[in-house]
Amino acid sequence: MKSTISIRQAVSAIILLWAAAASACGPYYGPCYGPYNPKIPKPSFFELYGWDKSMPDLEREENLRLWQALTSERIPLADIEQAVYRDSYSRFYNNTSYPTETPGNLFYIYLNDTNDREIIDLLLTAKDMEEQRNRILSPWHYPRERGYNSEKGYYYSEETGEFDDIIKKCTAYRGTRLKDRYALQGVRALFASRQYARCVEYYDSAFATISDSNLMKRMAERYVAGCWSRLGETERADSVFARAGDIMSLSTDDKMAYMSKCNPNAPQLMDYIRHGATDSAFMAKAADIAGQLLKSNAVNYRGDWDFIQAYYNGEFTRNVKLARKQIYQAAGQKFSSDELKDLARTYKIKLDAKTGNTQSLLSDLKWMESKTGPLNPDSNKWVERLMNIVYADLVPRFWDKRDYTTAILLCSYADNINEPEKRHTVYYFCGQPFWYLTSISLTITDLRKNKTFFNPIDYSSLSFQMMGSLTSKELASVYTKMMEHTPLYDYLRKNIRTDSDYYNELIGTLALREGDYARAEKYLSEVGDDYMQTLNIYNYLDLAKNAFDCYASENNAFVLFNGIHEWIWDTAGEKSRAKLDFANKMIDYKSIINNPERTNDDRGLARIMYAIGRRNSFEGCWALTQYWRGTGVSLFRPYLTYYPDDESDDVEYAYSFLYDYDTSDESDRIEDEYNREIEAALAMLESNEAKAKAEYILGNLKTVVARYGDTTTGQFVKTSCDRWKQWI
Numbered sequence: 001m002k003s004t005i006s007i008r009q010a011v012s013a014i015i016l017l018w019a020a021a022a023s024a025c026g027p028y029y030g031p032c033y034g035p036y037n038p039k040i041p042k043p044s045f046f047e048l049y050g051w052d053k054s055m056p057d058l059e060r061e062e063n064l065r066l067w068q069a070l071t072s073e074r075i076p077l078a079d080i081e082q083a084v085y086r087d088s089y090s091r092f093y094n095n096t097s098y099p100t101e102t103p104g105n106l107f108y109i110y111l112n113d114t115n116d117r118e119i120i121d122l123l124l125t126a127k128d129m130e131e132q133r134n135r136i137l138s139p140w141h142y143p144r145e146r147g148y149n150s151e152k153g154y155y156y157s158e159e160t161g162e163f164d165d166i167i168k169k170c171t172a173y174r175g176t177r178l179k180d181r182y183a184l185q186g187v188r189a190l191f192a193s194r195q196y197a198r199c200v201e202y203y204d205s206a207f208a209t210i211s212d213s214n215l216m217k218r219m220a221e222r223y224v225a226g227c228w229s230r231l232g233e234t235e236r237a238d239s240v241f242a243r244a245g246d247i248m249s250l251s252t253d254d255k256m257a258y259m260s261k262c263n264p265n266a267p268q269l270m271d272y273i274r275h276g277a278t279d280s281a282f283m284a285k286a287a288d289i290a291g292q293l294l295k296s297n298a299v300n301y302r303g304d305w306d307f308i309q310a311y312y313n314g315e316f317t318r319n320v321k322l323a324r325k326q327i328y329q330a331a332g333q334k335f336s337s338d339e340l341k342d343l344a345r346t347y348k349i350k351l352d353a354k355t356g357n358t359q360s361l362l363s364d365l366k367w368m369e370s371k372t373g374p375l376n377p378d379s380n381k382w383v384e385r386l387m388n389i390v391y392a393d394l395v396p397r398f399w400d401k402r403d404y405t406t407a408i409l410l411c412s413y414a415d416n417i418n419e420p421e422k423r424h425t426v427y428y429f430c431g432q433p434f435w436y437l438t439s440i441s442l443t444i445t446d447l448r449k450n451k452t453f454f455n456p457i458d459y460s461s462l463s464f465q466m467m468g469s470l471t472s473k474e475l476a477s478v479y480t481k482m483m484e485h486t487p488l489y490d491y492l493r494k495n496i497r498t499d500s501d502y503y504n505e506l507i508g509t510l511a512l513r514e515g516d517y518a519r520a521e522k523y524l525s526e527v528g529d530d531y532m533q534t535l536n537i538y539n540y541l542d543l544a545k546n547a548f549d550c551y552a553s554e555n556n557a558f559v560l561f562n563g564i565h566e567w568i569w570d571t572a573g574e575k576s577r578a579k580l581d582f583a584n585k586m587i588d589y590k591s592i593i594n595n596p597e598r599t600n601d602d603r604g605l606a607r608i609m610y611a612i613g614r615r616n617s618f619e620g621c622w623a624l625t626q627y628w629r630g631t632g633v634s635l636f637r638p639y640l641t642y643y644p645d646d647e648s649d650d651v652e653y654a655y656s657f658l659y660d661y662d663t664s665d666e667s668d669r670i671e672d673e674y675n676r677e678i679e680a681a682l683a684m685l686e687s688n689e690a691k692a693k694a695e696y697i698l699g700n701l702k703t704v705v706a707r708y709g710d711t712t713t714g715q716f717v718k719t720s721c722d723r724w725k726q727w728i
Helices: 005-025 055-070 077-086 089-097 106-114 117-136 164-172 179-192 196-206 215-230 234-244 255-262 267-275 280-296 302-315 320-331 338-355 361-370 379-400 404-417 462-467 472-482 487-495 500-514 517-524 550-554 572-576 578-593 600-616 664-684 688-697 701-708 712-720
Strands: 146-149 154-157 559-561 564-566
Touching: 055 077, 055 215, 077 106, 089 106, 089 117, 117 164, 117 179, 164 179, 179 196, 179 215, 196 215, 215 234, 234 255, 255 267, 255 280, 280 302, 302 320, 302 338, 320 338, 338 361, 338 379, 361 379, 361 487, 379 404, 379 462, 404 462, 404 472, 404 487, 462 500, 472 500, 472 517, 500 517, 500 578, 517 578, 578 600, 600 664, 600 688, 664 688, 688 701, 688 712, 701 712
Parallel strands: none
Antiparallel strands: 146 154, 559 564
């Protein structure tokens, strides 16, 4: 056999140079091996990540709405927030004294047009209070009058200090319209002046006739809790904090247990549990508390607590049967928010998928997809939830049942729902497509300009990888079934590829891989040239090699043509028909091999050509049977956007059926098969002329001249093959 060491070294050097140039050119997007890896996201089905809004934030939002109700519903909340919270005392005073300085702010316009001095005076008092408070917090502040507390070890402002005027003004108010707001400012002023006992006494009298649900009373109550804490009454302070829902201010370490006893209906408790929902021990305790509360009928929103139990058993104990029972119980109960109600339904869909219950699958998919619209600010989160349920639960279950049609339709549906325009990706280095190292073949290019095809989701999707894991016969059956008219199939097909060229080309390629060349010819003959010309392997050298040249197995850019190493570029038509032509040629060779009327020389030479073609279709001409070529890379495996929680997280294992393009073992098998076939074929040959042709085909030019120099082939080699490369 001809030595290829120098050629391989040269190609390796070229590759290293290209790689170095690539890293220098930039920018660099994505991995350098193969096409897009599908992602299986793990979104939140119950958890909260980060404290989205603190209690002050929530109180501020509620207060803004109350101001809007007190003035005019036509005033934007942003205008109210600017005047009430953001503007300083002096700016507010100027804007309500000199209306020409308040362009555009409808809250100021309303106050000035109505001359509502009562509201103006209240807000000036509140802003004065805030500025006084900020001033005494400064390390450079020196109170006008100070006393010394020997027990506490600090100086403090006396009652007659900075807040005295504010306290007097608040306690002197006798109106009803702003009674609660003046009472709140009085409590704040007393707390800031450290008159804790008087603050508690004033709160009790000022808010005696005001409802517990009143926002100002709830805000003032938190200051009262702070007073009790500073007076040494920690337990009393905690009870007030719990009643106010201020779970983070509790002094106890077990905040969840304390709140569940004192105020289990506080929305802050549910948020607190959701923030800790990734901790198994924490959730075990939450589930136990949920069970106790549900038995005692102590909660108003039973759906929330059924959801907690279902989520714990579904995610941590892996008792999916019990979790499903509990989530169905939750579905019939009241929830504290529409968000939790929607998440509970979504988790029910996930548990149904895990257990194989697909009775409501179509309606569930439609409902979830309705959440992914552009008007929903949480659309991306809902897309991830839908993808997770399809990829992680539905697809593996249908695949295990050998319902490949439904599995592939669902997978393709999920592939397309997540920004389809980003799915077909070609990597570029220095402005040129870098085809040799990455070998990104069969990614459809520039489909937007091709009126024949509409949907660009193609060879980068997980559904395509799944189809590539089937046999050609199985995929042909899947394609027939997926076109059947059922409510579910009709819905899933709406955004996926259904054109016959796409599927016939893949079926034919799988058949080439299997060596079923008759089936390959049947399906590839149905694929149009215009479709093949949209594939990357058409645009680059991948389909231009001669599969029946023994040197094509070198897996480099050179092939032997008429005895000379050179670049081979077939015409456009020949390249686009390369797979079909290969199938037909293999059928012809097989026909000769199996024809008893042909001579042993004819059959032996045909067997050699068949063996070369078979090996090259997996090696140097890999594009005939594969869609990507690389070593040491597990390409066809879904990429998890999270680390498994533990060993029981088997999402990746569920996709172990996908074809893995790490071809090291396969290469050894193909090479062994090739060597056996060549040895058997050479043994069939009888004439020296046939043996000389065989050695010439195999590239053994020295053997041809040494053993069969007198043959026609030997004379041709002596007189025509005079380049040194051909004798290495």
